Amino acid sequence: xxxxxxxxxxxxxxxxxxxxxxxxxxxxxxxxxxxxxxxxxxxxxxxxxxxxxxxxxxxxxxxxxxxxxxxxxxxxxxxxxxxxxxxxxxxxxxxxxxxxxxxxxxxxxxxxxxxxxxxxxxxxxxxxxxxxxxxxxxxxxxxxxxxxxxxxxxxxxxxxxxxxxxxxxxxxxxxxxxxxxxxxxxxxxxxxxxxxxxxxxxxxxxxxxxxxxxxxxxxxxxxxxxxxxxxxxxxxxxxxxxxxxxxxxxxxxxxxxxxxxxxxxxxxxxxxxxxxxxxxxxxxxxxxxxxxxxxxxxxxxxxxxxxxxxxxxxxxxxxxxxxxxxxxxxxxxxxxxxxxxxxxxxxxxxxxxxxxxxxxxxxxxxxxxxxxxxxxxxxxxxxxxxxxxxxxxxxxxxxxxxxxxxxxxxxxxxxxxxxxxxxxxxxxxxxxxxxxxxxxxxxxxxxxxxxxxxxxxxxxxxxxxxxxxxxxxxxxxxxxxxxxxxxxxxxxxxxxxxxxxxxxxxxxxxxxxxxxxxxxxxxxxxxxxxxxxxxxxxxxxxxxxxxxxxxxxxxxxxxxxxxxxxx
Ligand SMILES: Nc1ncnc2c1ncn2[C@@H]1O[C@H](COP(=O)(O)OP(=O)(O)OP(=O)(O)O)[C@@H](O)[C@H]1O
Ligand SMILES: [Mg+2]
Numbered sequence: 001x002x003x004x005x006x007x008x009x010x011x012x013x014x015x016x017x018x019x020x021x022x023x024x025x026x027x028x029x030x031x032x033x034x035x036x037x038x039x040x041x042x043x044x045x046x047x048x049x050x051x052x053x054x055x056x057x058x059x060x061x062x063x064x065x066x067x068x069x070x071x072x073x074x075x076x077x078x079x080x081x082x083x084x085x086x087x088x089x090x091x092x093x094x095x096x097x098x099x100x101x102x103x104x105x106x107x108x109x110x111x112x113x114x115x116x117x118x119x120x121x122x123x124x125x126x127x128x129x130x131x132x133x134x135x136x137x138x139x140x141x142x143x144x145x146x147x148x149x150x151x152x153x154x155x156x157x158x159x160x161x162x163x164x165x166x167x168x169x170x171x172x173x174x175x176x177x178x179x180x181x182x183x184x185x186x187x188x189x190x191x192x193x194x195x196x197x198x199x200x201x202x203x204x205x206x207x208x209x210x211x212x213x214x215x216x217x218x219x220x221x222x223x224x225x226x227x228x229x230x231x232x233x234x235x236x237x238x239x240x241x242x243x244x245x246x247x248x249x250x251x252x253x254x255x256x257x258x259x260x261x262x263x264x265x266x267x268x269x270x271x272x273x274x275x276x277x278x279x280x281x282x283x284x285x286x287x288x289x290x291x292x293x294x295x296x297x298x299x300x301x302x303x304x305x306x307x308x309x310x311x312x313x314x315x316x317x318x319x320x321x322x323x324x325x326x327x328x329x330x331x332x333x334x335x336x337x338x339x340x341x342x343x344x345x346x347x348x349x350x351x352x353x354x355x356x357x358x359x360x361x362x363x364x365x366x367x368x369x370x371x372x373x374x375x376x377x378x379x380x381x382x383x384x385x386x387x388x389x390x391x392x393x394x395x396x397x398x399x400x401x402x403x404x405x406x407x408x409x410x411x412x413x414x415x416x417x418x419x420x421x422x423x424x425x426x427x428x429x430x431x432x433x434x435x436x437x438x439x440x441x442x443x444x445x446x447x448x449x450x451x452x453x454x455x456x457x458x459x460x461x462x463x464x465x466x467x468x469x470x471x472x473x474x475x476x477x478x479x480x481x482x483x484x485x486x487x488x489x490x491x492x493x494x495x496x497x498x499x500x501x502x503x504x505x506x507x508x509x510x511x512x513x514x515x516x517x518x519x520x521x522x523x524x525x526x527x528x529x530x531x532x533x534x535x536x537x538x539x540x541x542x543x544x545x546x547x548x549x550x551x552x553x554x555x556x557x558x559x560x561x562x563x564x565x566x567x
Contacts, residue, residue, distance in 0.1 A: 023049055070166060071113045080107060092173050093187045108208055108218045110187045113170040123171050129155045130175060144180050184220055195278055201270025202227045214459050224271060231261050231272045252346035255279055283350055283542040286329045287535045295463045296494035299485040301528045306446055307333035309510040310412040316419045317450035322461040323416035324348050326450060331414055334389050336550040341382040343375055344393030352546045375399035388412060400434040407443035422447045422467045426479055441479060444469045445506050455492045462487050468505050501525055530567040
């Protein structure tokens with residue numbers, strides 16, 4: 001690569017100034033030698049050598065390809081045809097998606113370097129020696145892989161083991177994979193298309209949720225012993241402890257993924273299990289949610305105006321329906337200078353706000369004698385931190401009452417809650433163990449209901465409805481609600497359910513507070529819709545999205561003019 005960069009530089013110089021050909025250091029000596037031996041002009045030698053340097057990159061590519069073919073090969077599975085394949089860690093591992101038409105069965109096949117029986121034996125031996133050698137040294141710091149590689153070399157030297165290059169590379173790959181990365185599931189943890197990974201017991205295939213193919217079986221399996229020790233290791237890596245006396249643990253892994261773990265057969269009868277929710281590096285914005293048709297442009301404009309104007313919201317839905325993702329996306333609409341506190345069990349919400357306190361609960365095991373800090377403790381502390389917006393990752397325990405108290409005392413809160421509908425949510429909130437008084441539920445403004453559902457056979461996430469909490473009916477004492485937007489599964493489209501914008505309680509309140517006339521409210525709605533539409537069409541990055549939204553908050557007209565948006 002360095003040679004090639006030099007060559008490119010040389011060409012540039014040559015083109016511009018037609019000056020002397022510069023060669024990389026090593027070729028420089030060779031050039032002198034050739035000049036003397038062949039008695040030809042330095043220019044000619046130099047030009048020949050520089051062409052050779054140019055070709056080196058292509059040669060390198062070819063070698064890399066050859067190496068990868070040598071390291072791992074895949075010959076197919078009878079009955080299955082290959083749908084696609086892609087590298088995850090070139091040249092060490094790739095994934096093949098296979099499909100069996102008769103069984104309508106997809107398979108996610110991980111291909112890693114193949115080991116001969118002798119190589120397997122060597123790997124086990126070297127691994128155990130490296131393990132003992134590491135008892136006295138900790139692998140820390142930025143270049144962990146380099147340190148481990150040096151350790152492997154040391155062990156090989158000490159024991160006089162000589163390996164050919166190919167075997168050496170395979171052994172280093174597996175030791176790094178198992179010591180520093182995620183072992184057998186490392187490829188799954190590095191494939192950007194994998195959302196969830198779940199292992200339901202030993203000797204059964206690990207399943208994944210693939211961005212394109214949905215739930216799909218993999219060719220990875222754990223033996224009973226392997227699985228137990230893997231689950232214990234995952235817990236440790238998340239800084240927690242799992243044991244037969246405490247066999248269920250939730251952890252956040254170092255890459256931000258979340259794992260739910262169970263150990264042994266007491267609680268899960270097929271043996272230890274793990275479920276990993278992969279962390280998405282990339283921030284999902286409202287623009288993404290509109291592009292994926294989870295929300296309509298209009299419903300997002302509505303949530304934008306509500307979020308910016310201190311309306312409290314609850315995102316409800318089933319497991320993995322995308323509640324936290326939607327909450328995070330809508331939270332990007334919070335005015336950039338507002339003070340925000342987030343309270344979560346594991347860090348999921350990501351915000352650009354400079355005045356943001358991200359708080360995370362602490363388990364007894366992590367804290368040792370210093371005791372446990374749960375959502376309730378954090379929420380009480382948060383109220384003393386005088387935040388304008390409080391985001392509670394998921395409400396499920398004694399923090400519920402405090403959260404609704406915070407709402408009734410003028411804080412804006414965003415939160416997620418496990419329930420399939422607004423009625424179910426209100427019911428669960430009101431009854432034990434949460435027991436939130438009905439008069440406090442009235443302080444909640446908006447409920448957004450989300451679900452995983454099917455459209456044309458594809459699994460998608462949709463915002464089923466957005467509902468406003470109105471008031472308690474004085475005669476029946478029931479909580480009155482009204483639906484603002486609703487999704488129609490037949491047409492996969494969203495409808496605005498009210499006669500006018502000002503029929504919405506939230507928008508009416510906001511308009512009154514801001515002294516907007518009905519026309520002004522409608523204009524505000526149109527402008528924001530045009531702005532969001534512009535961002536959906538041009539496909540902005542999360543950073544651009546954040547900057548455009550906050551520039552609109554500060555200077556609406558100027559922002560629209562700058563982007564040449566008509567409304
Ligand atoms: N609108 C969407 N369209 C497609 N994928 C989505 C969408 N929203 C979220 N996802 C993906 O679905 C997965 C679950 O999302 P998320 O964690 O937000 O769900 P959740 O309802 O909060 O889950 P939980 O019940 O575990 O709290 C993630 O991998 C996320 O990237
Ligand atoms: Mg969630």
